[in-house]
Amino acid sequence: MSDSLSVAWADAWIRGAQAVLAEHRMELIDLDRAIGDGDHGENMDRGFKAVVAKLDEGGIADVQGVLKIVASTLMSKVGGAAGPLYGTAFLRAAKAVEGDVDANGVADLIAGALDGIVSRGKATTGEKTMVDAWTPALEAARAAAASGATAAEALRAAATAAAEGAEATIPLQATKGRASYLGERSIGHKDPGATSTAYILNAAADAAEAL
Amino acid sequence: MSGVALVIVSHSVQLAEGVVELAAQMAKDVALRAAGGTDDGRIGTSFDKVNDAVTELRAAGHDVAILTDLGSATMTVESVLDFLDEEEAAHVKFADGPLVEGAVAAAVTAQVGGDLDAVVAAGRARELFS
Numbered sequence: 620m621s622d623s624l625s626v627a628w629a630d631a632w633i634r635g636a637q638a639v640l641a642e643h644r645m646e647l648i649d650l651d652r653a654i655g656d657g658d659h660g661e662n663m664d665r666g667f668k669a670v671v672a673k674l675d676e677g678g679i680a681d682v683q684g685v686l687k688i689v690a691s692t693l694m695s696k697v698g699g700a701a702g703p704l705y706g707t708a709f710l711r712a713a714k715a716v717e718g719d720v721d722a723n724g725v726a727d728l729i730a731g732a733l734d735g736i737v738s739r740g741k742a743t744t745g746e747k748t749m750v751d752a753w754t755p756a757l758e759a760a761r762a763a764a765a766s767g768a769t770a771a772e773a774l775r776a777a778a779t780a781a782a783e784g785a786e787a788t789i790p791l792q793a794t795k796g797r798a799s800y801l802g803e804r805s806i807g808h809k810d811p812g813a814t815s816t817a818y819i820l821n822a823a824a825d826a827a828e829a830l
Numbered sequence: 831m832s833g834v835a836l837v838i839v840s841h842s843v844q845l846a847e848g849v850v851e852l853a854a855q856m857a858k859d860v861a862l863r864a865a866g867g868t869d870d871g872r873i874g875t876s877f878d879k880v881n882d883a884v885t886e887l888r889a890a891g892h893d894v895a896i897l898t899d900l901g902s903a904t905m906t907v908e909s910v911l912d913f914l915d916e917e918e919a920a921h922v923k924f925a926d927g928p929l930v931e932g933a934v935a936a937a938v939t940a941q942v943g944g945d946l947d948a949v950v951a952a953g954r955a956r957e958l959f960s
């Protein structure tokens with residue numbers, strides 16, 4: 620296993636994310652119906668299918684190129700909040716990496732994504748949003764990179780932390796987005812955006828381990 | 831006439847069109863564009879619909895004020911604004927206010943010749959809640 624992740628990894632990541640989001644479409648719809656408008660599963664499924672159609676056109680030279688395709692496609696094809704949020708996340712992630720991605724690059728990529736989401740959605744941790752998955756993912760990736768982990772190990776650490784972060788949204792009361800209108804009734808449900816984040820990062824780790 | 835134009839962004843095609851219809855009643859000379867729903871007409875907002883409306887109005891020489899119905903529509907609009915170059919960005923602004931009152935107040939202000947800042951201030955419609 621090479622320590623640096625190239626365009627082949629990025630391509631496999633996004634295709635894997637599309638497959639897992641299609642597989643979990645109903646679960647994300649149900650999570651979003653509980654505390655939102657119910658469109659998250661459908662939007663993520665449509666969005667990533669459109670992204671893969673773009674990837675199929677080929678000609679993408681590097682990791683940054685893949686991330687930019689994801690950003691522009693999600694921005695224009697996803698109608699819900701996830702479009703601008705994930706679109707901005709992937710755009711900032713693209714700007715945060717250059718060439719192949721090592722463990723520090725993984726952390727930089729995740730930092731870019733988190734920065735994009737925070738600046739677009741103006742959310743912070745503990746508000747029951749995707750920030751609650753991306754933030755622990757970044758901390759885990761940084762810690763892994765600092766302790767000499769490979770890029771794949773850093774991604775696995777990030778994916779595990781994101782999944783735990785998503786689970787940890789269950790007892791939280793939403794204070795951002797439409798779920799906040801529910802007040803205390805948002806407690807007891809897992810946040811759909813944090814859940815899709817965990818699936819996407821898990822696909823990134825799977826793709827790196829499969830190389 | 832190339833005064834300030836409005837783009838009304840809603841999750842619903844009908845809501846955007848209805849707000850345009852209502853605002854037009856008191857602003858017959860103002861260019862008003864509805865950008866409601868997703869590209870395929872579902873509930874949601876569309877980066878491309880907003881961007882196309884802004885591009886078309888700018889090409890016709892208008893400054894553009896944009897109003898939205900809910901938070902994710904606002905995020906779509908802010909994404910569109912981020913993609914404008916600096917020079918264009920000075921001519922396109924988001925008016926963060928209540929959609930119906932804000933649109934009517936902004937349209938009337940544009941009708942009487944208000945500049946972009948005046949229209950955006952009217953669109954925020956703070957005084958309606960003070």
